[in-house]
Amino acid sequence: xxxxxxxxxxxxxxxSGTVELFEKNRAQIEKKVGRPCDIKxxxxxxxxxxxxxxxxxxxxxxxxxxxxxIEVVAEVVGGKTFAYxxxxxxxxxxxxxxxxxxxxxxxxxxxxxxxxxxxSCNYLFEASVGGGIPIIRPLNKCLAGNxxxxxxxxxxxxxxxILTKMIREQMSFEDAxxxxxxxxxxxxxxxADIEGIDAQRKICILGSLVYGKHIYPEMVHxxxxxxxxxxxxxxxxxxxxxxxxxxxxxxxxxxxxxVIVCPRLVPKSNLLSSVDDVYNAIAVTGDGxxxxxxYGRGAGKLPTASAVVGDIIDCLKHQHxxxxxxxxxxxxxxxxxHYKQVETAMYVRINAQNAESLKASxxxxxxxxxxxxxxxxxxxxxAFITPVMKEADIDVNLNNLSRSAEIASKIRLL
Amino acid sequence: xxxxxxxxxxxxxxxSGTVELFEKNRAQIEKKVGRPCDIKxxxxxxxxxxxxxxxxxxxxxxxxxxxxxIEVVAEVVGGKTFAYxxxxxxxxxxxxxxxxxxxxxxxxxxxxxxxxxxxSCNYLFEASVGGGIPIIRPLNKCLAGNxxxxxxxxxxxxxxxILTKMIREQMSFEDAxxxxxxxxxxxxxxxADIEGIDAQRKICILGSLVYGKHIYPEMVHxxxxxxxxxxxxxxxxxxxxxxxxxxxxxxxxxxxxxVIVCPRLVPKSNLLSSVDDVYNAIAVTGDGxxxxxxYGRGAGKLPTASAVVGDIIDCLKHQHxxxxxxxxxxxxxxxxxHYKQVETAMYVRINAQNAESLKASxxxxxxxxxxxxxxxxxxxxxAFITPVMKEADIDVNLNNLSRSAEIASKIRLL
Numbered sequence: 122x123x124x125x126x127x128x129x130x131x132x133x134x135x136x137s138g139t140v141e142l143f144e145k146n147r148a149q150i151e152k153k154v155g156r157p158c159d160i161k162x163x164x165x166x167x168x169x170x171x172x173x174x175x176x177x178x179x180x181x182x183x184x185x186x187x188x189x190x191i192e193v194v195a196e197v198v199g200g201k202t203f204a205y206x207x208x209x210x211x212x213x214x215x216x217x218x219x220x221x222x223x224x225x226x227x228x229x230x231x232x233x234x235x236x237x238x239x240x241s242c243n244y245l246f247e248a249s250v251g252g253g254i255p256i257i258r259p260l261n262k263c264l265a266g267n268x269x270x271x272x273x274x275x276x277x278x279x280x281x282x283i284l285t286k287m288i289r290e291q292m293s294f295e296d297a298x299x300x301x302x303x304x305x306x307x308x309x310x311x312x313a314d315i316e317g318i319d320a321q322r323k324i325c326i327l328g329s330l331v332y333g334k335h336i337y338p339e340m341v342h343x344x345x346x347x348x349x350x351x352x353x354x355x356x357x358x359x360x361x362x363x364x365x366x367x368x369x370x371x372x373x374x375x376x377x378x379x380v381i382v383c384p385r386l387v388p389k390s391n392l393l394s395s396v397d398d399v400y401n402a403i404a405v406t407g408d409g410x411x412x413x414x415x416y417g418r419g420a421g422k423l424p425t426a427s428a429v430v431g432d433i434i435d436c437l438k439h440q441h442x443x444x445x446x447x448x449x450x451x452x453x454x455x456x457x458x459h460y461k462q463v464e465t466a467m468y469v470r471i472n473a474q475n476a477e478s479l480k481a482s483x484x485x486x487x488x489x490x491x492x493x494x495x496x497x498x499x500x501x502x503x504a505f506i507t508p509v510m511k512e513a514d515i516d517v518n519l520n521n522l523s524r525s526a527e528i529a530s531k532i533r534l535l
Numbered sequence: 536x537x538x539x540x541x542x543x544x545x546x547x548x549x550x551s552g553t554v555e556l557f558e559k560n561r562a563q564i565e566k567k568v569g570r571p572c573d574i575k576x577x578x579x580x581x582x583x584x585x586x587x588x589x590x591x592x593x594x595x596x597x598x599x600x601x602x603x604x605i606e607v608v609a610e611v612v613g614g615k616t617f618a619y620x621x622x623x624x625x626x627x628x629x630x631x632x633x634x635x636x637x638x639x640x641x642x643x644x645x646x647x648x649x650x651x652x653x654x655s656c657n658y659l660f661e662a663s664v665g666g667g668i669p670i671i672r673p674l675n676k677c678l679a680g681n682x683x684x685x686x687x688x689x690x691x692x693x694x695x696x697i698l699t700k701m702i703r704e705q706m707s708f709e710d711a712x713x714x715x716x717x718x719x720x721x722x723x724x725x726x727a728d729i730e731g732i733d734a735q736r737k738i739c740i741l742g743s744l745v746y747g748k749h750i751y752p753e754m755v756h757x758x759x760x761x762x763x764x765x766x767x768x769x770x771x772x773x774x775x776x777x778x779x780x781x782x783x784x785x786x787x788x789x790x791x792x793x794v795i796v797c798p799r800l801v802p803k804s805n806l807l808s809s810v811d812d813v814y815n816a817i818a819v820t821g822d823g824x825x826x827x828x829x830y831g832r833g834a835g836k837l838p839t840a841s842a843v844v845g846d847i848i849d850c851l852k853h854q855h856x857x858x859x860x861x862x863x864x865x866x867x868x869x870x871x872x873h874y875k876q877v878e879t880a881m882y883v884r885i886n887a888q889n890a891e892s893l894k895a896s897x898x899x900x901x902x903x904x905x906x907x908x909x910x911x912x913x914x915x916x917x918a919f920i921t922p923v924m925k926e927a928d929i930d931v932n933l934n935n936l937s938r939s940a941e942i943a944s945k946i947r948l949l
Contacts (some may be wrong), residue, residue: 142680150680247677253827258676263846264667264669266557267841267844268563335568392830408556409552409667409844410557410832415830416827429680442853
């Protein structure tokens with residue numbers, strides 16, 4: 122029986138984890154696949170002379186793409202340049218590719234899935250969202266009988282760690298970010314995490330998968346958590362909410378999709394508000410299943426490797442079966458509703474001399490709002506939650522209000 | 536292109552939900568399968584003259600098994616007699632079978648999976664555990680690269696509803712059971728739910744799947760929740776625990792499996808303790824992925840149908856591919872450790888005259904125990920949590936203690 126040969130491209134955190142987990146559990150993996158399996162090559166431009174896998178290290182991509190014995194390649198190099206070129210060429214050569222590369226799937230998923238289908242091989246990316254949490258296959262398979270009404274989740278562990286520290290320990294955003302960097306949860310340049318760009322890529326993947334049409338990152342509004350203050354955290358707590366960075370996609374009544382990444386006030390009764398530290402969770406609402414939730418470590422060496430190795434096994438086991446889905450490419454963003462046209466309730470904090478005296482005009486604008494207190498609230502501060510209304514209409518009101526007050530903070534509710 | 540023809544056996548709660556969901560979402564199901572699909576027959580011995588599907592109702596099983604156009608059959612009739620015979624004959628005829636029938640999978644899974652493999656068709660049972668919650672496929676596919684250390688969960692919605700009412704509203708077990716029956720969550724004869732028999736079947740399925748060897752229900756110790764009192768609930772709360780009926784299977788250091796269904800004290804820091812009402816949740820620990828958790832409605836018409844329809848789609852889409860797993864049959868229970876030989880910590884409540892005076896001998900027996908208080912604890916009552924030790928050794932101590940006290944309650948910790 123032909124050995125199931127695998128190549129790994131990129132020997133960084135995820136790549137080395139993939140090799141480690143594969144070698145550790147090789148016996149049971151071979152049992153599941155039904156034949157011997159091997160990691161034949163590891164491609165990396167760097168040298169790893171002391172690695173136990175030094176004998177398999179190569180630097181030339183062509184060795185992999187030209188080797189007829191390679192069935193599956195794990196692309197865990199990340200980014201869009203090399204990874205895109207490599208993936209395309211591998212799929213065109215009929216080799217299945219599995220990846221944790223959310224940036225590439227979000228930017229080129231439709232195209233790469235089409236190439237895979239045309240060449241009867243697979244492009245799988247369970248590891249691209251939620252690290253080791255099973256979410257792509259459950260959405261694509263287990264929940265396939267549902268009309269999916271909404272997918273929303275905590276898709277970025279770094280920001281969830283920071284928010285947890287702010288909420289639980291009253292740490293400032295800046296201090297919490299520093300701690301995250303010290304613990305290796307945040308990069309030296311944390312922009313992609315804290316500004317919601319990483320979560321944006323992930324909600325694009327989930328939305329494209331569920332709704333069958335490629336949602337590109339540039340179609341999705343995102344805002345991050347760097348503007349959130351401990352005052353906001355305290356007001357939220359007092360009103361029975363936690364603050365989480367949420368990526369969400371849902372079907373609107375007009376048939377378009379509402380997609381956005383932003384901080385949200387999440388009611389304590391919602392399990393998402395109990396998801397702390399670097400954990401991720403994704404909630405899915407379907408017309409059949411109701412609400413289901415998937416929870417676990419959304420990043421890290423071995424959790425991400427767990428998903429990569431799962432995809433490798435599936436490809437090796439079903440070598441000549443096209444398992445992967447496809448979604449249509451999209452030429453315009455017509456199918457996405459502008460986020461300002463979507464309805465939401467909004468937490469608002471304002472500063473004004475004699476803030477209390479503005480209550481009358483706030484009520485006039487919004488109708489019934491919910492005012493929130495905090496211990497030692499200064500006279501010039503007021504915080505409230507608006508009713509559910511179109512965000513553009515909230516903006517009009519806040520614009521009027523801004524003639525007599527500074528809009529210090531606004532955070533959408535989930 | 537050949538129509539993907541489906542038959543449904545059993546038009547009860549799950550069967551009618553399956554037909555309803557399939558018809559409602561037929562357009563997107565056909566898109567996913569890649570060809571037209573139809574429910575050609577619905578088999579039930581009862582008459583449904585007013586059903587919109589009356590034209591497809593049949594009473595003769597042979598019509599289905601002899602119809603070459605039927606590719607997939609949903610067996611949602613339940614039980615072991617008809618269902619076993621039907622499933623065997625369908626698989627032998629090369630037709631894939633999908634089911635929500637946990638009783639049959641737990642009793643005959645190894646045999647039926649073998650027959651499916653021999654006849655190049657599939658036997659899928661995503662709906663048999665956790666209702667609509669994706670758990671079988673994630674365990675079998677997404678987490679396939681892991682060495683699974685433990686699976687444990689709240690597998691029965693009825694008992695979780697009852698325990699939630701006891702904990703949140705101080706309702707007695709009897710009253711909570713009555714309420715569950717009024718709400719349609721518990722059957723007139725609730726034995727299978729409240730004594731843990733339903734959860735026992737489910738943990739057998741999960742354990743067989745993960746560890747590759749059939750765990751039969753009679754190999755698994757089970758105890759239910761009918762003995763739990765409000766006093767126990769109060770002590771548990773005061774010590775920072777909730778009480779949940781937990782099915783669990785784990786790999787022990789000696790290589791054997793520890794499998795058991797019983798009420799457990801679950802620490803509030805564990806997400807399982809936040810899973811309330813009729814919801815189910817399953818926590819999986821793998822050497823790669825760490826802890827992941829799956830949460831949702833564990834029963835009910837449409838949630839269960841969601842899983843059945845997902846399996847139907849998978850079978851129709853991959854008509855000539857064997858997707859389903861197999862596990863070995865087991866001839867003896869050698870690979871299961873006797874539950875008394877497994878280590879656990881134990882909550883114990885005792886009654887004795889001058890209970891307080893027994894503390895010295897309790898400490899002598901167990902070493903350091905944690906005593907728990909409750910408001911108005913009577914003088915003749917004492918509650919404590921033992922250290923982690925072999926259950927047989929706990930029994931020896933409690934047996935000694937029973938000379939001077941009545942052992943009123945004991946509940947294992949998670």
